Amino acid sequence: MAIKNQVQLITYPDSLGGDLKSLHKVLEEYFLGIFKGGIHILPPFPSSGDRGFAPLTYLEIEPGFGDWKDIRRIGEKHDILLDLMVNHISAKSAYFQDFLKYGRKSEYADLFIPVDKIWADGNPTPEEVEKIFLRRIEPFSSFIIEETGVTEKVWTTFGKVTPSEQIDLDINSQATRQLLADFLTNFSRNNVRIVRLDAIGYVIKKRGTTCFFVEPEIYQFLDWIGELATSLNIEILPEVHAHYLTQFKLAEQGHWIYDFILPYRILETLINKNSVRLKEYLKNRPAKQFTMLDCHDGVPVKPDLNDLYESEDARKVVDLCLERGGNLSLILSPKHRDADGFDVHQIRGTYYSLLDSNDDAYLAARAIQFFAPGIPQVYYVGLLAGENDQKGAEISGDGREINRQNFSLEEIEQGLKKDVVQRLLKLIRFRNEYAAFNGEFKVINSEHDEVRLEWKKDKKYCRLIINFQNYQSMIEYIDENGEEVTYLV
Structure with missing residues (x-):
């Protein structure tokens, strides 16, 4: 199966209308033919937290969202993209709950990683832990096994509480590989x-490494x-937040990657009215990427852009975003902060609000995203030019909720x-339908306060020209x- 070179939508299962049936209705009635690239439905599975990212299983759909029939129905007209958290599963899952009861006697024990799987004596040195x-x-x-009273220390990379609610899986275990195969097979059966x-x-997890x-x-x-996914007619998209060279290694291996650099590059270009860094990046980045401006988290900074920014410049961008109502996710570990203390992991806020709710600046940002080689994704809040949900962030205590508001049918x-939404829909249609986007891409030399990007195929071409002094964007084609x-x- 080939991934379509057209625009995709990212949405939670309940964010556009309330559930999956409403999502289907919204796509059919309001956005027919808009998202020809597909629909990324953020985790619709039963989950113990992290808005779906602590799944109990991938074999079921959370009943409040609907069922697999609803997924299949949406999949009749759209390629469906779902998440598989290959590193971990919820502590509330039946698999780990059985382990909590029976310990090493559990039929699921080999799914997990007790510390002695890596260190035979169960005691990593402080230096080894420091390196991770x-x-x-x-x-x-650490968890106490109900039947024996024995304390088991298991690997838990993620989670905000202790003990963690997300338990790491042992991908070297045959039991884990069979479980992942079952999940992928179920995905394939459901479109x-x-x-x-x-x-x-x-x-x-390897002793002596990070x-x-x-x-x-x-x-x-x-x-x-x-190989397993290919046999099931599924494409895979590895998701890695790391130094950009790590991403590029995946690209060299032929994998799709995420362009986590582009959102910040576009943001700083529009704020500073200077396109020098953006143009240099667009000339040298891998082409086989999924692009985005906004998502359910925030605009990535560290570690994705490590060595690609000066912290003094980044502080100015961050401070302006804070003035515009945004908030920050910070790097917790001191060893991963910059020498001068700069520690911004992500800038959180709707992309529209981060651009000061300026319609022309926002459309310029989308135009650059759509012209950058790759598969463009549009987050549902950005689709409707949503503004910062300060109340949602305050009530929840989670800064990410600033960009996670749900929309009723009336609000849609x-x-x-x-006007900005209608202009965006027109731009999406152009990106979906113009043939030259399957041709050759070029960054045309231009002044530092403008950008010129071009696609050519046979006798067709389209050229994007943006003036960053007034944010005027035009396409010649x-x-x-x-x-x-x-x-x-």
């Missing part, structure tokens, strides 16, 4: 065509799961009346009559 790329204060959690391998950078993106083992696992209808036409975005 941490997401928590320490990578382990799922693309699977994002979430947190895949953490799956290899336990993050361990080579060559990471490629061996990707080869295994890639109101959003569609906005050859229409079906062979005439050159100018389209003001």
